[in-house]
Amino acid sequence: MSILASRISRISPSATLQMTALAAELKRLNKPVYNMSVGEPDFATPMNIQEAAKKAIDNNHTRYTPGSGTRDLKEAILYKIKRDNSLEYDLNNVIVSCGAKHSLYNACQALFESGDEVIVFEPYWVSFPDFVSVTGAIPIYVKTNKKKQFEPDFDDLKKKINKKTKGIIINSPSNPTGGVWSNEALLQTLELCNEQDIWVFSDECYEQFVYDGTYHSLAALTNNNSRVLTFQSCSKTYAMTGWRIGYTIGDARVVSAMSKLQGQSTSCPNSIAQQAAVEALVGDQSSVDNMCRTFQKRRDLILAQLMQIKKVECETPNGAFYVFPDFSNYLGAYYNEKQLKTSNDLCMYILDSTGVVTVAGDSFGAPGYIRLSYATSEQTIIKATDLIKKALSKLNF
Numbered sequence: 001m002s003i004l005a006s007r008i009s010r011i012s013p014s015a016t017l018q019m020t021a022l023a024a025e026l027k028r029l030n031k032p033v034y035n036m037s038v039g040e041p042d043f044a045t046p047m048n049i050q051e052a053a054k055k056a057i058d059n060n061h062t063r064y065t066p067g068s069g070t071r072d073l074k075e076a077i078l079y080k081i082k083r084d085n086s087l088e089y090d091l092n093n094v095i096v097s098c099g100a101k102h103s104l105y106n107a108c109q110a111l112f113e114s115g116d117e118v119i120v121f122e123p124y125w126v127s128f129p130d131f132v133s134v135t136g137a138i139p140i141y142v143k144t145n146k147k148k149q150f151e152p153d154f155d156d157l158k159k160k161i162n163k164k165t166k167g168i169i170i171n172s173p174s175n176p177t178g179g180v181w182s183n184e185a186l187l188q189t190l191e192l193c194n195e196q197d198i199w200v201f202s203d204e205c206y207e208q209f210v211y212d213g214t215y216h217s218l219a220a221l222t223n224n225n226s227r228v229l230t231f232q233s234c235s236k237t238y239a240m241t242g243w244r245i246g247y248t249i250g251d252a253r254v255v256s257a258m259s260k261l262q263g264q265s266t267s268c269p270n271s272i273a274q275q276a277a278v279e280a281l282v283g284d285q286s287s288v289d290n291m292c293r294t295f296q297k298r299r300d301l302i303l304a305q306l307m308q309i310k311k312v313e314c315e316t317p318n319g320a321f322y323v324f325p326d327f328s329n330y331l332g333a334y335y336n337e338k339q340l341k342t343s344n345d346l347c348m349y350i351l352d353s354t355g356v357v358t359v360a361g362d363s364f365g366a367p368g369y370i371r372l373s374y375a376t377s378e379q380t381i382i383k384a385t386d387l388i389k390k391a392l393s394k395l396n397f
């Protein structure tokens, strides 16, 4: 008999965190490392936010807060979503959690269970299937169209929706593809879900990093949004990944269930980080714009670099800070006697021969692809892509 509960066997370690650990290990050993696996901005948390945290400590804002977050932060969230997303909600529609990962986990726990099916689009962020599986529900994968920012294949979506479907997880801008869905694609998905009261998760963690056109929050596109749960985060927008503040907005019954669960698990999000998050959301927003413009420049640079690599195809992603090139032309190639059968083999070969850290598409449900993050300097982008090109040129078929 296994000593561990069966729910643990339903989940896997996060592939992206594993690659981050590998990069840290190479650095510790003083080996050259070009880390293109990073899932966080390479910027410091803006000064005004840091100062707000220091002030919180000075003012002894260091105790437990209400489980679902402070009133000040909830008010700041309501102000922010009205300003940036044209969304109007009440205080009982908001819960603050320890990062949006925690928010999404809690929401899945509150809504899904054995017998339910939850739709996840491929390629997906590594954690979505696991959030679903750990509840006992089953993730159901729907294909996307890489030529159209990885929007849904609507024929496949229609086929996969059935009486057991309880939820659907949308992530635009997407990790790992960087794809941003059009308003039409978002609305079409929502309409299909509304036909049978499916809960629609809109993970909007990368909402501020959209390069061409304006971003629209899904819930703001229609009044028919009562089943939409919106997830946002301070992590990427304000370079605050370590502070662990994310939030959910939506149906008060779901928010209340998530609060109950949170109260019995983490008690509350960090009190100091909550004070800092108020400043992040209502204070000066110029750092967000600066970051966005820098990322756009780097996106253009990495795309130009990838175009120099033979037989690698990459669509132009409209958001986030990832590109998701197709390396499938290199699968089956040999280095010495060893055959590289999967994109994971390819990533490991690139890592061993160059020190460039990437994440294989296999873990995002996209064999043949590799995720490269451009949340790193232009110098690293150029060096890393040059090294990948050189490593690939050494392969035999």
Ligand SMILES: Cc1ncc(COP(=O)(O)O)c(C=O)c1O
Binding pocket: 039, 098, 099, 100, 101, 102, 125, 171, 174, 175, 203, 205, 232, 233, 234, 235, 236, 241, 244, 245, 246
């Ligand atoms: C798509 C997506 N959603 C949610 C998160 C969670 O972010 P956090 O928990 O730091 O708010 C991430 C982080 O990588 C992400 O890529």
